[in-house]
Amino acid sequence: MSGSVGDRITLHANSTGSSDRVGTIVGVLGSDGPPYRVRFDNGDESILTPGPDATIEAPSVGERLEQVADRATETARETAEKARETAEDATGRAARAVADTAARIAERFER
Template sequence: MHASKGDRLVVHGRAVGNSDRVVEIVEVLGKDGNPPYRVRADNGHETIMTPGPDSVVDNRRGGERS
């Protein structure tokens, strides 16, 4: 997984009916764009996370995801 500051991280819901969570990557703490990442949710909460296999990076900053 490779990301840059400003990318979006999409964490897919694990159960039927759970929606995806989308957070903004505000800082890349790993080497060469690798995790861990400091992320910010829509409500302003920030945390450090190492995404699992249920996550993808959306490199289209500010764009819609598909």
């Protein structure tokens, strides 16, 4: 059974009192298949090798586009945060340089 990131996996219940567990493959840890890192719809995440009671389905084109858009949005957020941190660091260094220069100038005037 082979799956890719973004595929939906269903672990079918093997008793009448249990319900199916459904999730999305978020990582393929094997070289060409299982084990998979799965994020279930309830938010839990697990590493598993699916057995015969599991089915894997590729998402529709619309679902795949939504997944790509979600990943792009997250990447953009992370990039923006890193840029903000870099700008704050640069601003802080510039402010310290100005303060140091002002202090040296003040020392010269005191002499």
